Amino acid sequence: MTPPVDLLIRNSLLLCAFDDTGTELPGGWLAVDDGVIVAVGDKDTAPPEAETVVDAAGCLVLPGLVNAHQHLYQNLTRCYAAAAHVDNLTDWFWAYFTAWGRLDAEAVAISTTVGLAELALSGCTTSADHLYLHPEPELIDAQIQAARDIGVRFHPVRGSMTLGEADGAICPPNLVERVDDVLDDSRRLVEAYHDPTPSSMVRVGIGPSTLMSSSDAAMIESTAFADAFDVRLHSHVADDPDEEAYVGARFGRRPLQVYEDFGWLGRRSWLAHVVYPNHDEINALAAAGVSVAHCPSMTMIDGGLPGGPPPIRAMLDAGVNVGIGCDGATAADHQSLWLETKTAMLLSRQREGRASAMSARDALRMATRGGAHAVGRDGEIGQLSVGTNADVSVWRMDTLPYAGVLDDPVTGLMHCGPASAWHTIVGGKFVVRDGEPVTVDVPEALRRHRAAASRVQGLTCQ
Incomplete structure (x- = not known):
């Protein structure tokens, strides 16, 4: 029996790979193991089992x-x-x-x-x-x-x-x-x-x-x-x-x-x-x-x-x-x-x-x-292809700014908005999940930043 992969992103509205052939897969999915994309498929191809599954229904999946x-x-x-x-x-x-x-x-x-x-x-x-x-x-x-x-x-x-x-x-x-x-x-x-x-x-x-x-x-x-x-x-x-x-x-x-x-x-x-x-x-x-x-x-x-x-x-x-x-x-x-x-x-x-x-x-x-x-990393990042690093951005297209975008979510992402990523994944690990940073304590970071900015600007921190 084949062991499950680490991460599966499936059921997307569209997966746009930005690879050499311009692959775009309605209902597309990708599988990640050990930080690397190991498989990419369309809605008619069965994905592998995975330890973690992300349902990307209503989402556009792009390279980071x-x-x-x-x-x-x-x-x-x-x-x-x-x-x-x-x-x-x-x-x-x-x-x-x-x-x-x-x-x-x-x-x-x-x-x-x-x-x-x-x-x-x-x-x-x-x-x-x-x-x-x-x-x-x-x-x-x-x-x-x-x-x-x-x-x-x-x-x-x-x-x-x-x-x-x-x-x-x-x-x-x-x-x-x-x-x-x-x-x-x-x-x-x-x-x-x-x-x-x-x-x-x-x-x-x-x-x-x-x-x-x-x-x-x-x-x-x-x-x-x-x-x-x-x-x-x-x-x-x-x-x-x-x-x-x-x-x-x-x-x-x-x-x-x-x-x-x-x-x-x-x-x-x-x-x-x-x-x-x-x-x-x-x-x-x-x-x-x-x-x-x-x-x-x-x-x-x-x-x-x-x-x-x-x-x-x-x-x-x-x-x-x-x-x-x-x-x-x-x-x-x-x-x-x-x-x-x-x-x-x-x-x-x-x-x-x-x-x-x-x-x-x-x-x-x-x-x-x-x-x-x-930055010298063509073939390593910037595309969703087998063998490249699993750096992925996932964008929800089922929200108010995209109402009416039906047949071209890629154009919709750039013409509409404002937009923030729903998930941002680096090497198969979440940095942003469900629209929120997961690797930083934002209130504490902003407190430290305010103190540092006040010091640099020569002001008294409020």
Whole structure:
């Protein structure tokens, strides 16, 4: 007699796999054993026996969403009054630096806990995070422990700022790091935590924040480090007119050209934003295999960027892999990957002037397969296929926001809403169940977060 599998999700309204063949199974089910999907079937195929059975009647079953770009610490300064009406990137950074200079291990840990819990509620099972401010040592260690406690796959990027105000850059003296110190700490983190196996819960990357705060040495040495330790490279590029002006004055080149000069255009790199690429740069990104993390709310929160939304449709058509990121919780003020995915769909339609420019499935493919590829995990996560990790998001479609959605729940999920995942499952384990986080004490986390946010903002906790 065949022993039961660990978990069975059955009787779904629709299972949408986002695999290579675009499998969609009405009444679909999937079976999980030892954290991995071991079988997928339709309503006419008998599923195996299971220790735990989830009845997904009325539910859309999707891969877990993958957040390709985030700054979790920034939920400590959401809607910060000093930056509420700032209209350019340079002034925006300076409005926050005093507060961010007060970051400590407790503040970073609880911001990670709260941010990953909010992301899990939005169906997210894997998140990158780019921490480029290090006023104290071992802040990423605190993040990794918090991520382990939540149970979400975590891709921390050891970011840095190595060029300060004295050199015309955007970084106060107290937050400027030495390149050798950054590399030493990056090596320590990789050796302590980086796990390259297919079921890994933690993978470490390296990433100078931006050309506006990074020395030439930091950019060049990071590529050598990534090659030597076989880890991924991440940074911000082409995200604001201030950056383009600064880079033009400093290098006499466009931002993406400078990244190419520094050896960044390769398959281990993924770049956040890329709002202003021209035709040749899009083709160069595609040819080099560089991924882009599209953060749509960031492009609008300050009133919109000159030139309109990023040319995501053109990137996809050229062969650029695009994932979706929430960016910092001060740039978007939320950490819902569902909302960013919907916004990406709508923003592309607005840019192109036609609904066919970005379907719901196109947007969700970016949020699943696109993000998985960006963080170096295509074939491991982002799809519901036999042999992939059992990272699953389950969405109830029998609630008020979806009344009338009968024949296409995938489009319904993106057109209607607001939505939170009913279940979020990572490696076969529930992180969200019946719409509630199960791995975090939310009231206690919010109490700790309020105390940390008050301390970082220089306020008296109420």
